[in-house]
Amino acid sequence: QPELAGDFATLMEWADRYRCMKVRANAETPADCRMAREFGAEGIGLCRTEHMFFEAGRISSVRQMILAQDEAGRRATLEKLLPEQRADFAAIFTVMAGLPVTIRLLDPPLHEFLPNRDAEFAALSDTIGIGVDTLKRRADELHEMNPMLGHRGCRLGITYPEIYEMQARAIFEAACDVAEESGDAPVPEVMIPLVATKKELAILKKLVDETAAKVFAEKCRTLDYLVGTMIELPRAALMAGEIAEEAKFFSFGTNDLTQTTLGVSRDDAARFLNPYVEKGIFLRDPFVSLDIEGVGQLVELAVQRGRATRADIKLGICGEHGGDPASITFCEKIGLDYVSPSPFRVPIARLAAAQAALEK
Numbered sequence: 001q002p003e004l005a006g007d008f009a010t011l012m013e014w015a016d017r018y019r020c021m022k023v024r025a026n027a028e029t030p031a032d033c034r035m036a037r038e039f040g041a042e043g044i045g046l047c048r049t050e051h052m053f054f055e056a057g058r059i060s061s062v063r064q065m066i067l068a069q070d071e072a073g074r075r076a077t078l079e080k081l082l083p084e085q086r087a088d089f090a091a092i093f094t095v096m097a098g099l100p101v102t103i104r105l106l107d108p109p110l111h112e113f114l115p116n117r118d119a120e121f122a123a124l125s126d127t128i129g130i131g132v133d134t135l136k137r138r139a140d141e142l143h144e145m146n147p148m149l150g151h152r153g154c155r156l157g158i159t160y161p162e163i164y165e166m167q168a169r170a171i172f173e174a175a176c177d178v179a180e181e182s183g184d185a186p187v188p189e190v191m192i193p194l195v196a197t198k199k200e201l202a203i204l205k206k207l208v209d210e211t212a213a214k215v216f217a218e219k220c221r222t223l224d225y226l227v228g229t230m231i232e233l234p235r236a237a238l239m240a241g242e243i244a245e246e247a248k249f250f251s252f253g254t255n256d257l258t259q260t261t262l263g264v265s266r267d268d269a270a271r272f273l274n275p276y277v278e279k280g281i282f283l284r285d286p287f288v289s290l291d292i293e294g295v296g297q298l299v300e301l302a303v304q305r306g307r308a309t310r311a312d313i314k315l316g317i318c319g320e321h322g323g324d325p326a327s328i329t330f331c332e333k334i335g336l337d338y339v340s341p342s343p344f345r346v347p348i349a350r351l352a353a354a355q356a357a358l359e360k
């Protein structure tokens with residue numbers, strides 16, 4: 001029973017009186033969004049859209065799309081995915097009832113979407129009527145030695161813009177429909193992942209803006225929305241002043257920023273980080289508690305440079321550190337507007353944000 005009740009609810013109310021930072025949550029299903037709200041989340045700080053495509057029925061469409069030979073092939077599958085994505089976003093906007101929702105466009109390491117077992121190739125071949133050998137050849141072409149540093153995030157949006165176009169269309173169509181039905185007009189925040197350069201963001205922002213304009217013309221209404229970016233690569237943090245020319249908000253993806261700054265794989269670190277902590281090389285696991293001396297400097301620098309370009313830029317953190325009290329204290333110190341952890345960490349984030357504000 002996630003509801004906060006009794007003395008705990010009172011404690012949370014006291015915390016809310018003192019904290020300055022907002023607390024959002026990372027969620028991509030209506031059930032998780034509901035739970036996040038019951039825990040007191042004031043918005044969704046990260047909706048990871050790639051998670052919407054992993055279930056059995058959809059992954060075969062995504063595989064079909066990624067393995068298609070050309071843009072026409074990809075567009076044919078994306079057309080089938082559009083109504084499903086629209087329904088995904090409409091459900092989230094409905095639950096969040098006008099609270100801010102940051103939707104991140106597709107950011108899969110590509111290997112998670114490629115078939116890799118014979119049975120998967122055979123099933124896909126049966127479904128889409130393309131020979132197993134052709135599918136395997138195409139998968140080989142897309143294979144990467146290091147997918148987490150490869151063709152993911154906005155790079156996928158640059159090479160296959162039709163994917164982001166479909167998602168942007170789904171976001172704006174859903175937002176218009178929900179505004180029409182409920183009166184709580186959503187204000188979508190469309191987030192571009194793994195940006196390293198202003199040019200990447202400029203190209204994709206243009207695509208999102210053009211798609212919004214088309215949808216608003218078709219629906220005969222306009223809605224406010226924001227386009228912004230994750231800051232999760234050291235280059236993006238260093239170039240934040242320039243990137244802010246194209247971004248209305250930054251969300252610090254400190255999972256990837258830790259990985260790329262320390263040169264440590266976020267997926268394999270557990271195997272060797274314990275001795276590092278035991279020997280005092282790191283005081284705590286840097287994927288749990290922000291490495292304030294190193295990664296934190298990049299975050300602080302990006303905050304300063306982003307604000308110098310755009311004084312009212314919205315700033316949040318959506319890496320796992322957004323639910324860690326010591327990291328939250330740091331976020332308060334450098335003046336972030338919100339933290340966004342997983343739903344179960346929302347109460348601790350509310351408390352930690354209040355303590356950090358009092359300390360400050």
Ligand code: PEP
Pocket residue numbers: 046048232252253254255256257318319320
């Ligand atoms: C991050 O990198 O910190 C982030 C929030 O994105 P993801 O964990 O989905 O890569």
Ligand code: MG
Pocket residue numbers: 232253255256
């Ligand atoms: Mg990331």
